[in-house]
C-alpha cells in the first residue's frame with residue numbers, strides 16, 4: 001500500500017509516485033488558444049505545475065508543435081496537442097479546468113471593447129463546446145473584453161442548462177500582479193511580500209485597486225502617489241501594448257498571472273484550505289450581476305465571494321465611477337449571447 005511504501009521510507013521512484021498520487025489527484029487542464037502569445041508560455045507554466053496530470057493544448061492551428069515541445073519537459077503532466085475544431089471535443093473531454101486565452105489582442109490605440117466583435121464569437125463557440133464536452137469544468141476566462149466575455153459564457157451555459165456560477169471566472173490576476181509590483185516599487189517593499197486586492201472589472205477605470213488595504217501597509221504614500229499607482233494599474237495593459245508597438249499585448253506577465261490563478265483553482269478543487277484570489281465572478285456584493293473581488297476557492301469552485309471591506313473615500317468614488325461602464329459591458333455581453 002502507499003502507507004507501507006512510505007513506512008519503508010523509500011525514496012525510490014515507486015514510493016515517490018505513490019506519495020504524489022496521495023497528495024495530488026489526477027487533474028486535466030485544457031488551454032484553448034494554446035499556440036498564441038499567452039497560450040505558449042501558459043502551456044509551459046502549466047506543464048511545470050505538479051498538480052496537473054494531463055495538459056490538453058488546443059488552438060485552431062499550431063498546437064502539435066507547441067505540445068511536442070512542451071511534452072519533452074520532465075514533469076508530471078502528460079501533454080497532448082489538438083488542432084482544429086474537429087479535435088476540440090477530445091481536447092475538452094474530462095477537463096477539470098479550462099483556461100481560455102483564445103482571441104485577438106489589442107494594438108496601440110485600441111480599447112479592450114474594440115476586441116468585442118471578434119472575441120465574443122470565439123468565446124461563444126468555445127463555451128458551447130465546453131457545455132457539451134466538460135460541463136463540470138472550472139472555466140478561467142482570459143479573452144478580452146473580460147467584462148463582456150464572462151457574461152457571454154454565463155449565457156451560453158445557461159442556455160445549455162449547464163451553468164454553475166461557482167465555476168466561471170474572469171481572470172483579473174494580472175491586475176493584482178501589477179498592483180503588487182507597482183506598490184512594492186513605490187513603497188520600497190519586497191514585491192513578494194505584498195498583497196493588494198483589485199476589484200471591479202478588467203478594463204480601464206473598471207479596474208479598482210484597493211491600496212488602502214495593501215499589506216504591508218505603507219504610511220509613506222501620499223494621495224498623489226496612490227492616484228498615480230491607481231492610474232498605472234488601470235493603464236498597465238496599455239503600457240505593454242504601446243511598448244510592443246503593434247506586436248500584441250501582455251503575454252508573459254499574463255501567462256504568469258493565468259498560471260497563478262489556475263493553480264489556485266486546482267488547489268481549491270483538491271481541498272486545500274484558505275485559497276483566496278481576486279476574480280471577476282457572478283456576484284451580489286454590489287448591484288451589478290458580475291464583479292471582481294476576493295473569492296474563496298473550494299472543491300466546487302467559488303466557495304465564497306468576499307465583500308469589499310472598508311474603502312477609502314478615493315476608492316468609494318472610484319467604485320461609483322466604474323459602475324456605469326461595467327454595467328454596460330456586462331449588458332453588451334448578455335445581449336450578444338442572446339442575439340447571435
Ligand code: NAI
Pocket residue numbers: 032033034035036037038039058059060061101102103104105106115119122126141142143144145146171172173174175202248249250251254
Ligand atoms: P494571440 O493572438 O497571440 O493568441 C491568440 C490565440 O488564439 C492564437 O493562437 C489564435 O490562433 C487562437 N484562436 C483564435 N481563435 C480561436 C478559436 N476559435 N479557438 C481556439 N483558439 C483560437 O493573442 P494573445 O496575446 O495570446 O491574447 C489572447 C487574448 O487574451 C486576447 O483577447 C487578449 O486581449 C487577452 N488578454 C487578457 C488579459 C487579461 O488580463 N485577462 C491580459 C492580456 C491579454
